[in-house]
Structures are given as C-alpha cells and as structure tokens.
Amino acid sequence: MCSISLEQTREFPILIQHPLPSTEGVHAAARSIAAILPPTPLLPVEIAGVRCWVKAESLQPIGAFKIRGGWWRLSNLTEEERARGVVAVSSGNHAQGVAWAAKKLGIKAVIVMPRDAPRVKLAATRALGAEIVLYNRPGEDRDEVAAREVEQRGAVLVHAFGDPWVIEGQGSAGIEITQQLGRQPSRILACCGGGGLAAGLALACPDAAILPVEPQGWDMVGQAVAAGEVVHVGPNPPSTVCDALRPDATKEINLSVLRNRAGPCLSVTDEEVRAAQRFAFANLQLVLEPGGAAALAAALAGKAQLDEHSVIMLTGGNTDPGDFARVIGGKTVAFDN
Structure with a gap:
C-alpha cells in the first residue's frame, strides 16, 4: 500500500490510501x-x-474505452462502499463508463460534468440513470466540485485517470x-x-x-x-x-x-x-x-x-x-x- 499525497488528501478526503496499479x-x-x-x-x-x-x-x-476502468473500479468496491455510491468527474466518456457499471451493479452514481460538455455525452449519461451535477468550465474547479459532492454524500470518488x-x-x-x-x-x-x-x-x-x-x-x-x-x-x-x-x-x-x-x-x-x-x-x-x-x-x-x-x-x-x-x-x- 502507498499513501497518496497531502494535496490529493485535501482534494479528496475519502481516499486516504490505495494500492499501486500492477x-x-x-x-x-x-x-x-x-x-x-x-x-x-x-x-x-x-x-x-x-x-x-x-x-x-x-x-x-x-x-x-472508459467502460473498462469504470467496470473494474466499481467491481472492486466493498459492499459498504457500494451502499454509499460513487462520484465521478468527466466531460462524458468516463461519465458513461461509470454510469454503465453503476447501473449494472445497482450502485448510485453522481457525475460532475462541465456545462459545455458535448450534448450527446450529457444525454447518454442521463439515459444510463446517473445524476449529473454541472459546473462552469472555465470558472469552477471540477476537483473542488467533486470533493464537495463526495463530502456531502459520503460517496466514493472514482477518478477518471488517477485511480x-x-x-x-x-x-x-x-x-x-x-x-x-x-x-x-x-x-x-x-x-x-x-x-x-x-x-x-x-x-x-x-x-x-x-x-x-x-x-x-x-x-x-x-x-x-x-x-x-x-x-x-x-x-x-x-x-x-x-x-x-x-x-x-x-x-x-x-x-x-x-x-x-x-x-x-x-x-x-x-x-x-x-x-x-x-x-x-x-x-x-x-x-x-x-x-x-x-x-x-x-x-x-x-x-x-x-x-x-x-x-x-x-x-x-x-x-x-x-x-x-x-x-x-x-x-x-x-x-x-
């Protein structure tokens, strides 16, 4: 196991430790x-x-391809983590990967997406049953928006690439x-x-x-x-x-x-x-x-x-x-x- 950085800990307090990918x-x-x-x-x-x-x-x-990471991450959640649900940040493809896996596994998914994301990606993510939280790009820090959602909901962050x-x-x-x-x-x-x-x-x-x-x-x-x-x-x-x-x-x-x-x-x-x-x-x-x-x-x-x-x-x-x-x-x- 390896500890993540202090900066990451401040951004995402739910994630304290994780294994390295292998x-x-x-x-x-x-x-x-x-x-x-x-x-x-x-x-x-x-x-x-x-x-x-x-x-x-x-x-x-x-x-x-994002369906791959979404499925593997959600498959490795504990039962307690599944009950808490997940939060992801994405302009659209990771959003759909997480939403697809969440629907298949019966997990609540909240996706933080930019208002200027392609309409086809916003629509497809909603169609998969995920809740979307919009932010302004530029103008708002998406990691800060995600951290707020994680803290308020007690959910698990599913980062688009740093996981x-x-x-x-x-x-x-x-x-x-x-x-x-x-x-x-x-x-x-x-x-x-x-x-x-x-x-x-x-x-x-x-x-x-x-x-x-x-x-x-x-x-x-x-x-x-x-x-x-x-x-x-x-x-x-x-x-x-x-x-x-x-x-x-x-x-x-x-x-x-x-x-x-x-x-x-x-x-x-x-x-x-x-x-x-x-x-x-x-x-x-x-x-x-x-x-x-x-x-x-x-x-x-x-x-x-x-x-x-x-x-x-x-x-x-x-x-x-x-x-x-x-x-x-x-x-x-x-x-x-």
Missing part, C-alpha cells in the same frame, strides 16, 4: 471484463504504405491486443488525457513502446514525463476540439507508471484530428469523436514510426451528429459540443 491487476481486470463484454475489433489499416492495426474501442457499448483500479481496467485493452496479435505490439499510440489508458497499457504490454498523443497546448502528460514531475496547464490554455483530452494535469500515480516507459510523447493539431476523423470514416467505416481520433491523427501526420506490429487506439466515438457531418463534409467546426 500488471497482475491488469490481467485480473481483463478476465473480469472478458466475462461481460466481447473484445473490440483489432482492424488492419494501411498508413503511408505500412500495414498496421487499429483497436476500435469506439465500438464499446458506451462508445469509448489504480481505473488504470488497470483501461490496461485490459492491452491484454486483448496481445491475444489478438498473438504477440505484444511493438508500439501503441494512445489518445491521452490524464494518462490512465497510457499507464494501463504500459503495465499490460511491458515490451511495447507507449506513445501518448495529446492535443497541442494540452500535453500535460508529455510535459510531466519530460520534467519528471506533474506539470499543470497554464492560465490561458489554447482551445482544442478534443473535449475528452483536457485535464489540467496528470497525477503522480500515472506518472509513476509512465516514467521511463512513455515516449516519445506526441501532440496533434485540430486540423490533424479532423483529418483523422475523415480518414476513419472513409477507410474504416468508423465514427470517431475528436479525442478518440488523436492517436490516429499522429500516425497519419507521420509523427510516429509504424511497423506491422504497431497498434493505434481509437478510443471514442461519442460525437454530435451535426458536428460530425460538418467534419466529414470538410467544413470547420470549432468545438464538438
């Missing part, structure tokens, strides 16, 4: 998830003359990839917000290079890996169409896994992301949200070396239909909400 935990998560969900497809794709692979997590029941069970659950995708390839991938390009998926994949596939891909100006994992410590976004961060990839900073638990494992860390522009959305639709018949297309964007832009054992994560497909239609039509869309 490779054994990732394998256990993979077994649990395999019992309730079929594996998502690993599809061949040709990029710049190289035949590699994409992992279509956009085809999960909630349209995103050991969530990290292990996300890593289950790497176990599936290894089984589907018949070997560990040479590298995995992973869409990256706070680093939960990247950390989980690093544990699942120790022989693979892990390449986190973030929006330009929001490369907080990349900066943290380079600096060797958690780095917070500046006071005036740039806009990005990747709503799902905008945490203010990673957490030490993620960085502890990614140190000496992640890299090169990559960043992509909005235009590269939109091009990737169009590519996936035209060549793979897949609908991707902007954040779910970031890793593909880096591959298409030639920012990573690819070979026949490279895997690109397509992490989500929850996008507004009208906005997506405009993207496919080649028209500029400022934000996906």
Whole structure:
C-alpha cells in the first residue's frame, strides 16, 4: 500500500490510501471484463504504405474505452462502499463508463460534468440513470466540485485517470491486443488525457513502446514525463476540439507508471484530428469523436514510426451528429459540443 499525497488528501478526503496499479491487476481486470463484454475489433489499416492495426474501442457499448476502468473500479468496491455510491468527474466518456457499471451493479452514481460538455455525452449519461451535477468550465474547479459532492454524500470518488483500479481496467485493452496479435505490439499510440489508458497499457504490454498523443497546448502528460514531475496547464490554455483530452494535469500515480516507459510523447493539431476523423470514416467505416481520433491523427501526420506490429487506439466515438457531418463534409467546426 502507498499513501497518496497531502494535496490529493485535501482534494479528496475519502481516499486516504490505495494500492499501486500492477500488471497482475491488469490481467485480473481483463478476465473480469472478458466475462461481460466481447473484445473490440483489432482492424488492419494501411498508413503511408505500412500495414498496421487499429483497436476500435469506439465500438464499446458506451462508445469509448472508459467502460473498462469504470467496470473494474466499481467491481472492486466493498459492499459498504457500494451502499454509499460513487462520484465521478468527466466531460462524458468516463461519465458513461461509470454510469454503465453503476447501473449494472445497482450502485448510485453522481457525475460532475462541465456545462459545455458535448450534448450527446450529457444525454447518454442521463439515459444510463446517473445524476449529473454541472459546473462552469472555465470558472469552477471540477476537483473542488467533486470533493464537495463526495463530502456531502459520503460517496466514493472514482477518478477518471488517477485511480489504480481505473488504470488497470483501461490496461485490459492491452491484454486483448496481445491475444489478438498473438504477440505484444511493438508500439501503441494512445489518445491521452490524464494518462490512465497510457499507464494501463504500459503495465499490460511491458515490451511495447507507449506513445501518448495529446492535443497541442494540452500535453500535460508529455510535459510531466519530460520534467519528471506533474506539470499543470497554464492560465490561458489554447482551445482544442478534443473535449475528452483536457485535464489540467496528470497525477503522480500515472506518472509513476509512465516514467521511463512513455515516449516519445506526441501532440496533434485540430486540423490533424479532423483529418483523422475523415480518414476513419472513409477507410474504416468508423465514427470517431475528436479525442478518440488523436492517436490516429499522429500516425497519419507521420509523427510516429509504424511497423506491422504497431497498434493505434481509437478510443471514442461519442460525437454530435451535426458536428460530425460538418467534419466529414470538410467544413470547420470549432468545438464538438
């Protein structure tokens, strides 16, 4: 067991200690998830003359890989914790993952979401039976809002990426990839917000290079890996169409896994992301949200070396239909909400 930082303790007083995520935990998560969900497809794709692979997590029941971490975290709650319910913070995909698992397990779920979250994600989270607490972005600190809800309700926080069970659950995708390839991938390009998926994949596939891909100006994992410590976004961060990839900073638990494992860390522009959305639709018949297309964007832009054992994560497909239609039509869309 390891104690979390004093800063984290002040933010989330319910969480005092937790275990570190482990490779054994990732394998256990993979077994649990395999019992309730079929594996998502690993599809061949040709990029710049190289035949590699994409992992279509956009085809999960909630349209995103976050179902993995949500299920594994809630599955590991004690009976007493289940009775207290859970609180999560999310712009939409983690919200749906937690809400889906909570509904299946009969647990009360409260989700703290930004008012400017994509409408399709707000609607889908409500449809799964979760209670939504809205906050203003920018203007309010989402962690403070979540801490208040945790304290008032006596609930358990389910952090979107800084939680050991969530990290292990996300890593289950790497176990599936290894089984589907018949070997560990040479590298995995992973869409990256706070680093939960990247950390989980690093544990699942120790022989693979892990390449986190973030929006330009929001490369907080990349900066943290380079600096060797958690780095917070500046006071005036740039806009990005990747709503799902905008945490203010990673957490030490993620960085502890990614140190000496992640890299090169990559960043992509909005235009590269939109091009990737169009590519996936035209060549793979897949609908991707902007954040779910970031890793593909880096591959298409030639920012990573690819070979026949490279895997690109397509992490989500929850996008507004009208906005997506405009993207496919080649028209500029400022934000996906």
